[in-house]
Amino acid sequence: MQLRDLAVLLARHRRRILLATVALFTFGVCFALVYSYSCGFRGCPSVAEIRTFRPSEGGRVLDRNGDLLGYLHPVRRVTVPLERIPTTVRSAFIAVEDRRFYRHRGIDWRAIARALWRDVSTLGVREGSSTITMQVARSAFLDGTGGGHSLGRKLIELRLAPRIETVLSKRQILELYLNLIYLGDGTYGVEAASRHYFGKSVSRLSLAEAATLAALPRAPSVYNPREHPERARERRNLVLALMLREGSISQATAHATAAQSLRVVSRGWNPAQPWSYAVEAARGLLDSTVGSDPRYGEITVRTTFDLRAQQAAEQAVRDRAAAIGAGVQGAMVALDPASGEILALVGGVGPAVGGFNRAFQAHRQPGSAFKPFVYAAAMERGLTPATLVDDTPVELVDAGRTWRPSNFGERYAGTITLRTALAISANAAAVRVSENVGIARVAALGHRLGITSQMRSVPSLALGSAEVTPVELITAYAPFANGGWRVVPRFVTSIEAGGRVLWQGESRPRQKVLDPADAFLITSMLRSVVDEGTGTYLRELGVEGPVAGKTGTTNEGNDVWFVGYTPTILAGFWFGYDTPRSLGAHAAGGRLAAPAWAAFYRRAWEDRETGDEWKAPDGIVDEEIDPETGLLAGDYCPSTRTEWFKAGTEPTERCGVHEGDDEYDIDRVRVAFGRAVRELAERVRDRWGHRDRDWEDHRDTDDEDNR
Numbered sequence: 001m002q003l004r005d006l007a008v009l010l011a012r013h014r015r016r017i018l019l020a021t022v023a024l025f026t027f028g029v030c031f032a033l034v035y036s037y038s039c040g041f042r043g044c045p046s047v048a049e050i051r052t053f054r055p056s057e058g059g060r061v062l063d064r065n066g067d068l069l070g071y072l073h074p075v076r077r078v079t080v081p082l083e084r085i086p087t088t089v090r091s092a093f094i095a096v097e098d099r100r101f102y103r104h105r106g107i108d109w110r111a112i113a114r115a116l117w118r119d120v121s122t123l124g125v126r127e128g129s130s131t132i133t134m135q136v137a138r139s140a141f142l143d144g145t146g147g148g149h150s151l152g153r154k155l156i157e158l159r160l161a162p163r164i165e166t167v168l169s170k171r172q173i174l175e176l177y178l179n180l181i182y183l184g185d186g187t188y189g190v191e192a193a194s195r196h197y198f199g200k201s202v203s204r205l206s207l208a209e210a211a212t213l214a215a216l217p218r219a220p221s222v223y224n225p226r227e228h229p230e231r232a233r234e235r236r237n238l239v240l241a242l243m244l245r246e247g248s249i250s251q252a253t254a255h256a257t258a259a260q261s262l263r264v265v266s267r268g269w270n271p272a273q274p275w276s277y278a279v280e281a282a283r284g285l286l287d288s289t290v291g292s293d294p295r296y297g298e299i300t301v302r303t304t305f306d307l308r309a310q311q312a313a314e315q316a317v318r319d320r321a322a323a324i325g326a327g328v329q330g331a332m333v334a335l336d337p338a339s340g341e342i343l344a345l346v347g348g349v350g351p352a353v354g355g356f357n358r359a360f361q362a363h364r365q366p367g368s369a370f371k372p373f374v375y376a377a378a379m380e381r382g383l384t385p386a387t388l389v390d391d392t393p394v395e396l397v398d399a400g401r402t403w404r405p406s407n408f409g410e411r412y413a414g415t416i417t418l419r420t421a422l423a424i425s426a427n428a429a430a431v432r433v434s435e436n437v438g439i440a441r442v443a444a445l446g447h448r449l450g451i452t453s454q455m456r457s458v459p460s461l462a463l464g465s466a467e468v469t470p471v472e473l474i475t476a477y478a479p480f481a482n483g484g485w486r487v488v489p490r491f492v493t494s495i496e497a498g499g500r501v502l503w504q505g506e507s508r509p510r511q512k513v514l515d516p517a518d519a520f521l522i523t524s525m526l527r528s529v530v531d532e533g534t535g536t537y538l539r540e541l542g543v544e545g546p547v548a549g550k551t552g553t554t555n556e557g558n559d560v561w562f563v564g565y566t567p568t569i570l571a572g573f574w575f576g577y578d579t580p581r582s583l584g585a586h587a588a589g590g591r592l593a594a595p596a597w598a599a600f601y602r603r604a605w606e607d608r609e610t611g612d613e614w615k616a617p618d619g620i621v622d623e624e625i626d627p628e629t630g631l632l633a634g635d636y637c638p639s640t641r642t643e644w645f646k647a648g649t650e651p652t653e654r655c656g657v658h659e660g661d662d663e664y665d666i667d668r669v670r671v672a673f674g675r676a677v678r679e680l681a682e683r684v685r686d687r688w689g690h691r692d693r694d695w696e697d698h699r700d701t702d703d704e705d706n707r
Contacts, residue, residue: 052498055179059299063307070279077188082175091248092214098132106133106161133161139180184220199265211239277347304341312604313344320596331358334571340487363467369552369561370464379518385419386630391429423533434462450476474572481565484514516617534590541598557587562594567612626655
C-alpha cells in the first residue's frame, strides 16, 4: 500500500479512529481511577491491618517454647522505636524527603504540581512529589505487587496516604518510615544502616552521620559512602543545607559539620544466621500453604521444634560426620513418641544443595535397624522373646537364585532365644524368623507402623534391603515406644501475622496399629540391645536410664544407623556418603552412629527425663527362665533371667537339662551356694542401701551448711 492510499484510508475513517481513541482513553482513565480507588487487585488494607502493621525482619520461626529458631527470609533490618532515633536523624530525613510532613494530610499537592513542571537534576534541591506517608504506603502495602513506579501504583499511593493519616499519628508514620526505608547494601531502616556504615547504633550517630544516612534514600547506590565517598559527602552537605533552611540547625553548626571528613567503617554489618534445616522446613511449609504477601507484615511460624534439642542435633551430626571421614553426610530426626511432634531435624552437614533434605528425601537401606519389625511380626504370630531360633548358616532360594546371608564376621551363636538374636543382631536368625512368620506379614507390619516407601516381599527385606527415609523409619518405631499407636510426624502448629492465624496445623488422631503387649515385648527386647548387645557403646558413653534402640549397618558398610528411644523421646541418626560407598572395613552402627545419639541425648534431653519406666500392660506376665533353653528355670540352671510373656504364651515346662547323676553333686552345690550368696547380697542391699543413701544425702547437706 502506497503512502497516498494510506492517507486516503485514514481520512475516510478519521471519525471512527477519533472515537476509538477517545473511548480507549476514557476507558483507561476510568480503569485507573477504579483501580486506584480499590487499591489494585489486592484491595485496600483495613484499618486493623494499617494499625497492626510492623516492619518485617524476615518473619520469625519460633520453637515450642516461643524461643527464636531463626528468620524465614533474613532481612537486614532492626526495628527500633522512635524514641531511640535522635532528633537530628528525624529532622535530616524530613528536611530532604518531606519538608511539609507535619503540615499535610498525606499528600503534598504543591510538591506534586511543582514536580510536574520542574526537571530536577541529580544533585539539585529536589522536593519530590512522594511524601513520607506515601512512601510508607508504598513500602508497607505495595512492595511485591509489581508495577514499579507506574501511574497505577502512584494513584494507589495517593489513595492510601490519606487513609494511613486517619489511622496513625504523625509519630507512628515517621517511626514506620524510618524503619522501612531502604538505605543501600541490603539494609533497611536507620538502625541497620547505622550499624552497616558506621558500626554503631542509630542512637549514637553524630549530625554528620545522620545527614549521610538521610542522603541515601534518593539513590542508595549512587550515594553509598563506602563506594562513592565524594558523591556521598556532597549529598550530605546538601542535606545540611536543607536542615539549615528548615531551621533544624544553626548556620555555624551547618558550616562546621560540612567541613568534617566522611568516615565509615571498613566492613559492613552482616547479621548472617547459621543454617538450620528446621527453619528451612518451616519456610517450605509456609510457601506451600500461605505463600508470601507483603500485607501480612511480620509472619510468625510456631513449630514443635525444641531450640536446645535442635542445636544439640546439628552439633551431633556435624561432629560425628567429621569424625567418620571427609565428605560423610548425616541426617537425624527426633520426635515425641506419643504425639509425633518433631523436636529436632537435621537434613545434612552444611546447607542443603537444591533444597535436598536427607531426613525427608534420602532413601537408604536401614540394614539391621529394620529387624525390630521382623520380631514384632513374630510376637503377633505368638512367638515370645524366649522362643529358640537357630543362628547357624542359612541358605535360601529366591526366584531361582541362591541367597546365603551371613552374620557379621561370620560368627554364629547356635541355638539362641529371640531376645538374644535381636540383641546381637544375628542375621541368620532374623532371616529364619522372617521365613517362619512370612515376609509379606513383615512388610505389612512395617507399612502399618509408619513406613510409606515401597517394600518388596523378598527374603532380604528381613535384613533391611528396602530403601526408606530417616523420618519414616524413625516414625515407625513410635508404636514400640508409645504402646502401639501410629503417629504422624508434624513440626508446624500455626502460622500467624498481625495477630491473625493464617494457618492452623491439625493434630491427626492416633491410630492403634500394634497390641500394647507386643509393643512392650519389642521395647523390652530393644532394651537388651542397649544393655547387652550391639548398642552397649551407649552405656560406655555415659547414657543411663531406660533406653531401647537398634543399630543398623548395610552391606559393605555403606550406611550406619542408630534409632533409640526413652519414655519421652525417640531419635534416630544416619550417616553415609550421598553416593553410596563404604565407610570403612569396620563400619558399624553401634560404633559410628550410636555416639551421635549419645551426644545429642546427653546435651539436649537427659536432664529432662521424668524418671518414668515402660510399664507392663495388662496381659503381660513374667517368669524366671533358663536363657539356654527358654524353659522355666530349674534348680540347677547356672544362670537365669526374668522374661516377659503375653499371658498364655509363657513356658510351662521346667528346664531339666542341667540336672544329672551324683557325679554332678559338686556342681549342684556350687550353683546353689552361688545363688544363696546372690540372694543374701540383694537382701542386704535392699535393707541397708536406703540407709547408706540417706546418710550420703545427710552428709552432702552438712557439707553445704559448712560451706
